[in-house]
Amino acid sequence: MADSQSSNCVKTARTTFQILEALKRKNEATVTELTEEFDLSKSSLHNYLNTLAKDEYVVKDGKSYRVGLKLLDLGGHARHKQRLYEIAKSEITSLAEETGELTNLLVEEHGKGIYLHRAHGADAVKTDSYIGQEVYLHNTGLGNAILAHLPRERVNEILDRHGMPASTENTITNRTELFENLDQVRENGYALDDEARVKGLRCVAVPIINNNDEVEGAISVSGPTSRFQDERFREIFPEKLQNVANVIELNITYT
Known part of the structure; x- marks a missing residue:
């Protein structure tokens, strides 16, 4: 549009x-x-x-x-001006070391997701994503964690502007289905990405909510489907992420 x-x-x-x-x-x-x-x-x-x-x-x-590379200077400046990056980066890095997996910090800008920070644990897989990369919000766990806590009219604006293209056969491309999923994300407190953007990759994400109940971004743990199974995918990682998010949210409030 x-x-x-x-x-x-x-x-x-x-x-x-x-x-x-x-x-x-x-x-x-x-x-x-x-x-x-x-x-x-x-x-x-x-x-x-x-x-x-x-x-x-x-x-x-x-x-x-x-x-x-001069553009990297502009991007680096923009990233360091993000208060959430300065507060969350050490927690994201520690989470990667603890889990051994890939951890991420994403924020929304102009209706797209922007990776602010990524950290690789000892067993982390390589992906096509990089710091500063723009991604759609509808087909990532991080994006869903953010969309679930935006006003419905804002979500519709984002979808009107950027659409809902499919990345894999698991990508949600129907608006009604997406809103049902976002309701579930809000209820659970976390989002699950089951190969929605990258085949063979799963992701668990939780939002970062400030003291005014506004979503500032989202954090996640990503890894291969072979290691993200059952309890680890649906219980252990969501709990770890929620604990880390709680620390970040407190630091946002009192820093």
Whole structure:
């Protein structure tokens, strides 16, 4: 769905960021390859890329351009300005060491989930996710833990804007079914992701709720289905996460 504020956007600024997104998606690209995606002449695209390269936001390697590390500086600054990250990161790291699995901290921004922190235990699996990555909220345990504690109208706004694409055969793509699941998440106090975004991966997530009953983010433990079975998946990990969330919530209140 089109952004309701698109009429107020500066076209050249939007094009600049769309070029950066295209470079991220392609890993790297030449001017000719980008011309296939944009309704711009080669000379115009060349001007955009040269400007970005001069300001060090992209790197030119031969005829190809790629996203530069200067953007990492902006992202790192944004992350360190998140109070939840500063409060929760040590707890997330300790949880990874205790469980041996992959632990995560996610927040919602503009209707998507953003990974703020991840920690790998001794047996943690490698996944496609990374710090700063955007993910849909409807197909992750972390996202469901957050959506369950947002007002219904806000959830509908997010779904209207971003849709409910399927990542696996277990992804919920029906709005009614999703709301039923969110009701269950609120009742249980935790969300279960049973291969909803990544085949073979399960995740248990709980929300972080501040003293004003507002959801600030969510934390999770993720691992292969072979290790996330029965009691460990439905009892042990939910309890561990709720204990950690309680500590984080107290620190949010009194820090």
